[in-house]
Amino acid sequence: MPVLASFACGLIFGAGLLISGMTDPQKVLGFLDLFGAWDATLAFVMAGAVAVAATGFAIARRRTAPAFSARFLWPDRTDIDAPLVAGAVLFGIGWGLVGICPGPALVNIAGLSLPIVVFVLAMLAGMIGQNLFGRNLWRRRAAAPRAIETSPLPSHADG
Template identity: 90%
Template sequence: MPVLASFTCGLIFGAGLLISGMTDPQKVLGFLDLFGAWDATLAFVMAGAVAVTASGFAVARRRTAPTFSARFLWPDRNDIDAPLVGGAILFGIGWGLAGICPGPALVNLAGLSLPIVVFVIAMLAGMIGQNLFGKNLWRPRTMAPRAETASLPSRADG
């Protein structure tokens, strides 16, 4: 049942992206062009998404358990750290350059457009690279205790 619930949520999300125009890179770039031909329609999409999400969280917080899972998996962190800021900056740069982000890219993948296929491959490579190498990049640096070394004889000992 959880797989069916996940599939249904993904289907609704994908349909919402299509209907709202979030899958059209030109529409997204028009929204991001604040000092040019700004297209404000995606602001209404985002406001609607925030309203629906806030309502959903309000209902979920009053429940003792989710419908299709044994327990809620609420986030346990709320701090702002370097990986969060760095990731947000990279996401914003990529979104601004391409006019597409991961969700809409996966929806657009159904059309097998070469630029979208390349985008998704690059996105997957970035995700794999983060899993392989990124964990060490963002780890806080601490001074490791020095290993005890055998004392060398001094000149006075010799």
């Protein structure tokens, strides 16, 4: 059942991308062109997506268990670190240069357009590279000596 739920969610997401025009690089570039022929229609798409997501998260937070999983998988990190900022900057640069991001690229791959195929291959190479780099980074962090906290532990006699 989880596979069918994932398929349905992906199908709805892809249909939404097609209907909204997010798969058209020229429409996206028009939205990003704030000082030229700005096309504000995608702002409404984003506002609608945020409203739907916020509603979904509000409903999910009230549930005691997810519908298609053994447990909830909520994010546990809230910090903003250098890799997050660098990734966001690279994503923004790529989106601004070609007007396409990973979701719409995967929808557009069905058309077998050479620029989209090259984009998806480059995206996959970047994902593999990040995975290898990230794995090495975590190994180095794990091997680095750690500071030992010297705060006093509470005594059992205090209690």
